[in-house]
Amino acid sequence: MKKTLRALARRRSTAHGLDAVAPTHHANPTTCAAGAPTVGRALAAAAIGTALSIGLAAPAAAAVTGPNLAVNGDAEAALGGEWVNATGALARAQHGVGGYPGSSIIGGGSFDGGTYLFYGGSTATMETVQTIQLTGADLTDVAAGGVHSSLSAFIGGYAGQGDHLGLEATWKDALGSDLLTQVLDPVTNVERRNRSGFLPREDIQTIPAGATQVAVKLTGTRTSGTANDGYIDNISLRLIRGNPPQLSKAFGPTSTAPGVPSRLTLTIANPDPEAATGWTFTDDLAVGLAIASPANATTTCPNAVVEAPDGGETIGVTGDVDASSSCTVSVDVVGDAKGTYANGADNISAIGLLRPAEDAKLVIEDPAAPTARIADPGVSGPIGQGATVPVDFGCDGGIAPVRCEGTVTLPDGTVVPIADGGPLPTGQPGTHTITVTATDARGMVTKTTRTYVVAAPAPAPRSEDDVLLECGRIPVTLIDVTRGSRSRRGGWSRTTIVGVADRRFAGQPVAIRYQATNRVVARPTVGADGRFRAQVADPDPRNRADAEKRRYRAEIGGERSLALKLTRRFTTTSVTPKGARWVVRATATRPLVKGRATVEVRIKNSCDGSGWKTIGSGRLAASGRVVKQIPAPRPGSFQVVRLVTTVDGVNGRKAGRTYTVPRGLR
Incomplete structure (x- = not known):
């Protein structure tokens, strides 16, 4: 089966704008004559050059390259029977003599062209053929397959003329059927930039395993003048065993x-x-x-x-x-x-x-602008402050390379860079804006944005102590002072003092001062929850001190609590939840004011400085006890509750109002 693989030289549609060399007379042509074959010199290793500004030796390929099979391909020998003319006659001339070019390569450099070159003779068309039979190891190796054929030459022409020569090598089987044709097309005057000279050509193909012979055909066409100024030199046909690059x-x-x-x-x-x-x-x-x-x-x-x-x-x-x-x-x-x-x-x-x-x-083409994309963070609702959430963004389209940059504008206005796959900044609560900018090679810019919200962590549930500290606006307060029972000797057992301080004081001692003597009677340590407790001996077992001075005060870090009486006339005994309401129990000591044993229930719903609000009232029982129900605080909110009543004065004092210690509800 015939297989034709052409080595086509690309033709430009316009000249390079270089000056052509003026035509000169052609002298001393030598034409092909019949006779016994004469072997010309083989293509030297240095005969292959390039269109660079330097001359180069032939490649030493990794694969083993055999000798030149073409006879007198370099025109150095007188023409004999090796080239058989079918039309016209192949001729040869000397490099650099009579207007013929030297061994120059268009674009710079030169090759080893020896003394002579071939040209197309004087006829309008020319065709000459050299048939080569494979023998010995060449025939054996080609039959085994995997052998390559390298067909090469330096092909050129004269100035701006269109005269040209082309070269073919057709591989045939023993019956003469074509199997493969390698073609080196002529070099046009456009490719030569309208200058006299040569360009290198080579085609390497795999020889079909059935090939036994090859016909090397040289053709030429004259387009102007009286001689075909298409030139060729260093025609080479070599077998390559192995794999060329x-x-x-x-x-x-x-x-x-x-x-x-x-x-x-x-x-x-x-x-x-x-x-x-x-x-x-x-x-x-x-x-x-x-x-x-x-x-x-x-x-x-x-x-x-x-x-x-x-x-x-x-x-x-x-x-x-x-x-x-x-x-x-x-x-x-x-x-x-x-x-x-x-x-x-x-x-x-x-x-x-x-x-x-x-x-x-x-x-x-004029492609569309680049696109920028930002994937959903994949978190429903606000992102928790400090959470680790990766960001997924990218850029597509446009003209590569496309620069893809991501930033986040924080709630405070600061702009920070982010990386695809890296974490989103979540340190500040509030609304954040992601901006991804795509910039392609043209400088065309596309931006896209997406927002996400970072929520501060929900505050820890406030305890009753927290409520009291917040509403009291003092970082330390006494919650209760409980006097023990009377002893047989008429005195009192030890008194228990309970208070709470801001948690920043945890681990520090708090001084408990008795106001009547102005002495520190205990130094309990503030616990991790802010609570402290002390038991002290009764400083005034006979109640000799002024009743208004029988009070305790807590002091820590330059802060001090309000004073709490040692003996109180009205005490909250319990506050317990009951469904949507709270039950408050309290006891007032006698003597009560006759006809005035009314109890008011007062609450605070905020600690913003607003006063107490009376939400109910009732009467004390004869025993001094009272039980009241009040609405429970809304979820997430709190209340501070205290009761107030009127009691008779003692030690000659007038009747007056007395209050329970405030209690925090949440």
Whole structure:
């Protein structure tokens, strides 16, 4: 089965604008004549160059390259029967004589072209063929499969003329059926920039296992003048045993906007266990693409030389690649017009490399603006203060690279950066605003926002002690003073004093002072809950001191409580919940004021300085006891309750009001 794989040189639609060399007379042509074959010199290792500003030796590929099978491919021998003319006649001339070019490479550098070159003779068309039979080890190895054919030459022309030569190698089986055709297309005057000179061409393909012979055909066409000024030199057909390095290419990103660079990365992969050295290639960019300014050219290839001039259209590279390894060459390219641009094998002139098997494509368009997204934090309701909640955000679309930045504006106005997947700031209670900004390579900006609320932790339930401290607005207070029972000797047993202090005083001693003597009678320690308790001996067992001075006071940290009487006339004995109400029990000591044994129930619902509110009243029993029910505080709120009544004065004092110690309800 015939398989044709063409090595097409990409043609530009416009010239490079360079001055053409003036035509000169052609002298001393030598044409092909019949006769016995004459073997010309083999293509020297230094015969392959590049379109760089330096001359290069032929590549020492990791795969083993055999000798040149083409006879007199370098025109150094007089033409004999090795080339059989079908139309016209192949001719040869000396480099640099009579207007023929020297061994110069368009774009700079030179190759070892020896003394002579081939040109297309004087006829309008020319075709000549050299048939080569495989023998010995070559035939055996090709039959086993996996052998590659390297067809190469330096092809050129004269100034701005369109005269040209092309080269083909058709592999055939023993019956003469075509199996594979390798083609090196002519070099156009546009590719030569309207200058006289040469460009290197090579095509490497796998030879079908059934091939036994190859026909190397040289064709030419004259478009002007009297001679076909298409030139060719150093025609080479070599067998490669092993795997030559493979060239591939890719754009990243594959889509961009006009004037926005994309990175063209060319990869040289060497599957062989030996290093491949001295390979070279040029990549002639598709029409409409150019090397960016700056090109930002980089390479990881050993001993590589990369030529990628800012604003240019051709990338030239030579270098090495290590055994069983790969390396890359990367250059920024741009396009000004919208469209799809392909860069593949047709854009490549390579020596010592397999050209890309697939095209790399770059789409230039005006894409939509980039987008920014913020995922729901996944927390229902407010986020607890101090909680760890990851944020999920990102940016899409636009022209790569897209910069994606996230920030959070805190309730106090501070703006802090955040990272995708990192924690949201939750230290401040209040509303927070997440902002994600997407900025693409064009500078186009898109923002999106999302808010979340951080809630301060619910306050710990307040105890009755907390309520008393809050409403008393004093960080220490006495809750109760309980006098013991009388002893047989007429005195009293020890007195119990209970109080509460702000929790910041926990672990510190509190002084209990008896007002009648102004002496500290106890120093209990404040507990973790703020409570303290002391038992003291009765300082006045005979009640000799003034009743108004028989009081205790607590002192700590420069703070002191209100004084609490040793003997009180009206005492709250219990406060207990009962459904939606609280039951308050109290006892008043005699003598009661006759006809005035009325009890008022007073409460406070806040500690903002407002006064007591009377919510009910009743009468004391003959025993001095009273029981009252009051509404329970609303959930989360509190009440302070106390009772008030009138008692007779003692020791000659007038009757007066007496109160129970306030009790906190929650």
